[in-house]
Amino acid sequence: MILNQVKAKRRNIAGLLVGTFLSGVVVPAGASAQELRVDEPANLLTDPAAREGTIVTLDVTGAERIERETVIAYSGLNPGDTYDASRLDQALRALYDTELFANVVITGADTGNLVIEIQENPVVNRIVLEGNKKLKNDEIEPEIRLAPRQIFTRSKVRADVDRIIELYKREGRFAAVVEPKIVTLDQNRVDLIFEITEGSKSKIRSINIIGNEQFSDGKLIKEMFSREAGGFLGFLKSNTAYDPDRIAADQQALRAFYLTQGYADFRVISAQAELTPDREDFVITFVVEEGPRFKFGQVSADSALRDFDEEAMMSLVGIEEGEWFDAERVEDVVTGLNETAGFIGYAFADIQPSYNRNGDDQTIDITFATNEAQRVYIDRIDINGNTVTRDAVIRREFRLFEGDAFNAAQIRRSEDRIKSLGFFQEELAIEQVPLGDDRVALALDVEERPTGQISFSAGYSSLENFLLAASISQNNFMGKAQQLSAGVNWSRYSQSVQVGFAEPYFLGRPILLGVDLYRRDFNSFNFVGNDRRTTYSQVSTGGGVRIGFPVTEYISAGARYRLVLDEIDLDRDTFFSDFDDSGSLDDDECDPLKAGTYLCGELGNRITSSIGYSLAFDNTNGIRATRGLRASISQDFAGLGGDVKYLRSVAAATQYVGLPADFIFSLNLQAGYIMPLEESEIVGRDEIRITDRFFGPNFRGFDIRGIGPRVERLAYDLEGNVIEDSSRVSNSLGGKAFYFGRAEVEIPVSAGVRNFGLRPSVYVDIGSVWDLTSPVTDDILFFCSPIDADGGLDPQIVRPDDGFASCDDIATGYLQTPGYREVFVGNSPSPRLSVGIGVNWVSPFGPLRLDLAHALLTQDGDETQLFSFNVGTQF
Template sequence: MINNAEGRAFGPATKSGKPRTLITTFLAMIAIAFAVLPQATMAQDYRFNSVSIEGNQRVEAGTILSYAGIARGQSVSGGDLNEAYQRIAGSGLFETVELVPQGGTLVIRVAEYPTINVINFEGNSRIKDDVLTTIVQSQSRRVFSPSQAERDAANIVTAYAQQGRIAARVTPKVIRRSDNRVDLVFEVFEGGVVEIERIGFVGNKVYSDYRLRRVLETKQAGIFRLLVKRDTLIEDRIEFDKQVLNDFYMSRGYVDFRTTGVNAELTRKRDGYFLTFNVQEGQQFRFGEVTTTSDLAEVDVDLFQAALKVRPGVVYSPMLVENSIARLERLAIREGLNFVRVEPRISRNDRDLTLDVEFVLSRGPRIFVERIDIEGNTTTLDRVVRRQFRVVEGDPFNPREVRESAERIRALGFFTKADVDAREGSSPNQVVVDVNVEEQPTGSLSFGGSYSTSNGFGVAIQFRERNFLGRGQSLSLGATTGVDNRQYNFNFGEPAFLGRDLAFNFDASYRETDNDNAEYDTDSGRISPSFSFPISENGRLTLRYTAEVSDISDADDTKVGDLIQAEAERGQIWNNSIGYTYSYDTRRTGLNPNAGVLLEFGQDFGKATGGASFIKTNVRAIAQTKVLNEDVTLRATLQGGALNYSGGSGRVTDRFFMGPSVMRGFEYGGIGPRERGENRQGNSVDDALGGNLYAVARFEAEFPLGLPEEYGISGGVFYDVGSLWSLENTNANTIYEDFSARHVVGVSIFWDTPIGPLRFNFTEALQKEKYDNEQNFDLTISTQF
């Protein structure tokens, strides 16, 4: 309220007084018009010699005067007074404001907002008080603001909507206290969860709804979605899903794909959503002619053309184009061609559904990296982030390399957010790369239990730190105990030894077994430092040293055979070896997102106590592809090993054993050479001896079962064939020492649960030996190729 000297208000007039006749009103309007028009400048002005401020307690008078903006002796109009009122009221410091001109004095009367004493939440159970406290901006011992309280209430409602509780309501209430203080209480009505009951697609012909639902981050409501919490309708997540769908189709050659709309409809009971994605797939395109051109005289076009891996006929993917650009730019740097940029020019051929790609090499701007600034890494050392860059200060600036560095930083898994931006430096030809990150916890301590048909129940504890002391190193300690065995593990990893692309690992383990499928105990310890480094685009080499000690004890001569007794009498044995493993993995370049090949070949050359030398060889090959619009996964695995001794022989602790992890359908030690019969004491024995040679081939298919995708259940079938054979020392009671193939078929149930992907295998041996130990069912953690 703003009053003039006569007590009349500035602002909207109030409706009061008696009704006038139409003639009286008309004559009054004419009189006012004649009085005002000749003297348009007769609006009342004020000039104040002093300003009096009343009602303020915490806010200084000078602060109020600064908001008012009226100086002593200054001529002001009624409009100026109204603007002064708006500025003081808009400061958010006062509950009421009143400006009253009294002659030469301007009286400013204010009533301050109260101070917040405490903030409480009532009615909330799904979101705890400590979480809500971080959402609201109102704070204790700060001035209460009704508008801020309303915004806080809206933010709380948004937080509940993120959990699918769209019916949540929050009401801020004020409880008056003494000394102009209030208690701010947010009364919360949480409401129920409105889940996404069904996700459907319209317009998809190539890929089924089941396949597309597996791509989305949003999931249908299911038996475990209460834990996963991705079955609620969140706008940002839907936008992310649209981008994911686009990337999915684009990487498979559907360059015209687009999502035309997303519809969300409430069910009749208003307790769920039907979510529908409307899509247009278009046609699949493949690479046509792939060429390299350049106007630069120093560029050998043939050299760059030979470096391309993409060939005509391959399904088009933007990722393959990006990889090709990165490959050509790296080649340019190796050839000493700085500031060379590669630009892809794509020509569309609708007749044969191909895309011709021309990689044009040109001279880019001469811009250098002035420096790299890293902020937000309170735990992680700068060098951990900096080594993700392939460029350093003073190198030519490459925008593509900066983007790839940002992806590598995010892939570390150390940060919840990692933003990498480039800005102009101290001169136009220099840039500063800013890296802003937010740390996240990287350590975990887990407790669990286990059960296996061979070892019974067990308890496991493990500590793992992925960013040890902020150095980017990994550290893990674990202990597993069972009825008949105990195992302890230690692992330390340095991914960039001496600041290079050289990984260092140190593994140590110790294991004790009591009557583990035999009537004797074993103790074995192992340490193995190793170095691993790339030797090609898809190849990696690991070099290692291994020291092992093993002992066989408590061999009951009334229950074990002669061969085991002889091996136990040799006492404790040390093995020292050096070895290597070469791996070739096509997934490292991602030329085909639906298929991959992994090849591994490793050997260890060592000596044992007593002078015996040995060579231990392991080989593994895995090939996988997806067919029938990627609904069915086919996988083939070939695996084998050989242990060759010279000047001695191995023991049961050194040889290979086959169990469900190698060949399904049999117990650990269930196939292979055995000593069966009577020992020299005349007692009946049945000892699994292991073997020096083994080979196995596994073929399997994984496919949907037609169940709702949200159940996370799929099926599979498999066929395994393999054998374990060969010993240095045998006797008359040794059986199955020669190669004898076992054949197994089975079905699998895959179940994606919050505790991990489980696999249930049901097997039947088509061909086996008489004394093999079958295992027709096993439950394992499903591993992905």
Template sequence: MVEIRVEGNKRVEAEAIRRALRTKVGQPLLPANTAQDLRAVWALGYFQNVELLVQHLPKGVAYVVRVEERPVIRLVQLQGNEELSRDDLKEEIEVKPNTILDMETVRSTVSKIQAKYVEKGYFLAEVTHQLKPVPESPGSVDVVFVINERAKVMVKQITFIGAEKVSPDILKETMITREGGFFSFFTGEGTYRQEAFDRDLQVIQYAYFDRGFINVRVDKPTVQLSADKRFIYITIRVTEGEAYDIGKIDFAGDLLPDVSKETMAALMRSRPGTRFNRTQLSQDIVSVSDVYYDRGYAYANINPVTNVNADTKTVDLTFEVQKGPQVTIERIDVVGNSKTRDKVIRRELRVYEGELYSGTGVRRSRERVTALGFFETVEITQKPGSQDDTIVLQVEVKEKATGTFQVGLGFSNVENFIFTAQISQNNFLGWGQSVSASAQISGLRSLVQLSFYDPYFLDTKYLLSAEFFRVQADYEGFIRNSTGGNVSIGYQFIDDLLGTVGYSREWVTVEAGQNLGAVLLANQFLSGVTSALRLSLSFDRRDNRLFPSRGFIHYGSVETAPSFLGGTFLFNRYTAYSRLYFPLPLGFVFKTNATVGYIQQLDKNKPLPISELYYVGGINSVRGYFLRSISPSVKVPRSASPDATVTDFDVGGNKQLVFNFELEFPIFEKAGLRGVLFYDAGNAYASNERFFQDKQDKLPLGLFHSAGFGFRWFSPIGPLRFEWGIPLTRRPEDDRILFEFTIGNFF
């Protein structure tokens, strides 16, 4: 063979094709090599057609490789997509511009786009593709994905056949797949997704297991499409069987000599004679396992063996224990923390190298690291150590952004406009410290604040916090200006129990309103200095300090401003609050808050200044009432004229009581949008009134009450709150419904 000739190539070099061939110039042309040459050229991936030809020449034989190149993709376009944007589909589009056309990739993209539409409820959507040659650029094509979305298909009805002993309503509550309704456009309910529905069938079975129906059978459901192809009707047939109770409970296998069977049984919620419950049984296995884990048996396995008695409708349970070897922790590895220092994570751990493995310690460690709020996920896994009696723990974290720069502008009919700016870092330089600078300006207040917080000052169990502030607040009857700061040192006595002692100094000026008969209140519009010591104690078991959904925090403080500290205002202030968080199914969270405050006059010749007293009302107190509008009041003249009319002037109370109840639920979880329903109650009381006292017999329990709803958006600039409060004990000056907006969390 005297020549290898390449024909039809435009972008691919001929030499690249020759190198792929097994046949070479100067070698005899063997038919056995031809098939290998064809596969080799085709495998280059650049051609949509390849031919191998032989041409006889006077000097010998020419081997001709004739190719037709695949076109280059110029543009990738979507056509017909109205409900889903290109951004919604970007993860599904595998075809990229300026690459060689691959039809397998095109077909894969068609399938993925169609699957995305099915996930979003467009069950009948059709997706095809077109290849459009580009006349001005020979060898190039535009790939167009043509989408016929059709109408969104909604689950109209879910019917259970045979569900008699467990209500269909209860079964539907366990399902992700829901019947659509009027608000489906906002909530997304009514969307049919096959993978979610497959999970639902399993959960329905578990719902029966939790009620003792151990022989329940859930048949393959029927899914029917309506004639107009807009609705889906689902029918699920259930064979319930009989409910079973728990018979005997026993333990066998590797039992611990210092732990009796009665002790382990006491740790369980399952009891003989009670209804069999699968979920409760799983929790009981965890409780029994912890007995072994906390003694170093990291590989303990608890296997419940069941013996079903059909005659008595009971299930006997025997917990077979295989304890495995007792192990110590050889090493703890921390991974995934590119910014956060190792010690910030390690100081939260409650398991230690060289000590026996502890299951409770591992669980508490994970909870404490998660509660820092620095990480999206925290996982603690284990693997064998260098010896049989050792184990290695790996703490794997996924960091999230902890620094924020926020600028916001809002409006409300209470404060008119609200401008806020904040720069903060909750994990400063990865040391676990928090620093922030913020400013707020509205129609009723202005605030500048600088703060610093170190939870482990100088790597000890002491914390240090410092704050500087300048505040101006309009109380309608007077304006309070203050400049000051405080510093606190705290100590963590035990896990989550923190005591602090702090000192604050604040310079306060009070300006009376222009149109008041200020003679009667002259001794209350006082300016001066507050110099105070504060002792506080808090017990914080929230799962996340920034956005809690489980746990509690209890707080109490005593602030004293005696004369020997050099202040003008002399008082004691007592404050306490308790906040509880309860996670509910489907991402719902129920929250409660109770706050009580009392300020005590220390010198009878120096009355409490009006600027230190309590005013209730507003978006961070009792919603539905104007900011600081709930207060004891006195009658004052509108002017200095002897015949001036009188008006009520809010003078503040020396006691306050506030209750808040919230049900928070997801709306668009991925976008960080949640809804809230709330009920508030509270009041501020004068010195001659008692808590819960009502002088006018118009306030149930002596409290102002309100209810309402709102939306919360955990936006890139911070948490935004939009809430509508309805005063239930409305006064003439109160609106029927009050909208308020603010930036930041409530509790």
């Protein structure tokens, strides 16, 4: 009804000739105004004196572009023919039907000397669009059939108006109005102007459901695709624009829902969309009939397959008589039965349910029946679309080969393994092409995507001055699935470089062999007042080799060896003293009073020589998994030579579960412990050095190294009071144990948002880092420095013994200066907890991850962070 009203209005659109007010339109001298109507031509009129007679002569006037003979031929009149009023009217209609003429009149009917007076339709000079903002010219112009140098006709203009309005309807703008106007030019030419009033996007103001008794309107609307506009946070809603196709899909969604609830006779009687009086929005009304509720009756099977009999089929059905009828369960059973038939080689088995409705007791009997089918074998495997990746890289991921019996499970596993390469599109499927009764070809069409990643960043901060970072990696080097990576980071206080290479099929066998080399130079720091002060420097130079191989289809194993030289040092001018506690001259030594007790024990060069292994299980369906489990356990033993001895153990697992409505749930758990294999020689020093400890995974809501044991140094005055305006110095120390858990739900988005590359999620993180021996041994509240003979301060620093109230208790001639107190915090297994939202965005700048997280549970010393992001680009 509403659409008919819109069409009626459109048929009544008329445009009057506009003069020179239209921008860019010049009307030459002598141009005349002409009304442009896009409805039907005026009533056809002949000479009032028309009567029956014979055509004596026949002439044409007004022809400019069209030949006289052409006009006569179109009219169907010839000298010598008899004529009457109906014959002349027929000739006029024939001439108008050519759409070559704006006006036609036949005179001379009283004498038989007929004259056809014509006015030719003008030629289109140009076509102009005005008023369109939401749709650009290049979107509208393909819908316009009229073109410059074509004959102008009303019917063509009317058709073009219809197409433009239909284009706006597809964009949800049902209030759009298109008015065609012309400007006449010399030589019988016109400019055609389409004046467009786009209007606002038509929303769904309300959805009404009539006839529903068992379920509320709100419950049913949640099952639909369409949504009502407005309400709290209405601007975040999707599918609020009116779309006739979506309304049709809503009817199917309602029926599908009722069929899952046992209402087998449910039907949508009507679905009407009415435009509101202001022509801005739509009101949608569904009239439904629920019908009675049915239960499952007798459930049976009928098999024509030798290796998949009725008993085997019924063992997989799982539907009991007397349960409420559920069409979705029936579909799931059919899918499972067909997959099982495919697993044992029946690629073309077609198992379908047949229904028998019992109206008396409102039950539905179901029989799952299969037709006869032969075992099928793989004839060939065709791969298309790979221009970079070599065929061998893809074929070695297939679990089926030419000549093997068809197996649906192995085909699905092949799809998962190819997706896991990360080289191709996510929606990848192996097609089955029948070649006969017992042969099938497997066809795979791939669409390659970037497998390399390059990132570059530069910046400036008051802490680091200039910062530069660049990295490059290629996971499909030379199309052989080889992994090559290199990276460099540089700033005033930290520099690093690393390179790596891995061959996944060493010597043509499924054995991964990798080599990694790196050098990292890092300067830690803290603040004294507003001045940054470097604390310790750490230089790590090392490398390793690794090997991996499959154990079973889902389990793989690996081994590795690593050799690293760590050099930790402090600035001697700042943190070293030349006198011992008694004041006698000594070699340069780290002074705990200056550096902090936790640092002095870390100084020196140490070599780590470690060997390790790992076991991994992975049955997920690709890199961006939606189902399956990834789990791993690894251990590293340090002590195969070198200076340190420990056993590091780490376990991790992630389970992916596909939820209804395309939500994806994932649960990640991690835990680790590093056990020292020798005791520390110094009391108060932990057996595991700072470079080998755990600092925790990426814990959103907390800063990098923001949780776990740390030392805070507080400045005190001479009276032993904390100096409030001094900067608190805090250094993360890491721990020997950690655990971490994350529950995350990826939120489905509309096709447009998904095509934009956005994948939002919500998550909860929980974890902790702990188990470290406290490095704090003394509370230093003041320093005592001897004064030399000239009255100056001697650079000696004497540590006061316990119980000293002042430097006067030691000896005369000592100057007492403010000191500090070190506090050991954060060494607790108590959980830290955060919640947040994040989004993965495949941006024009590369893959970008944005997170906004709030820490709910913290411990003393933790450092929180509300927002974080990282970015790179692919090639």
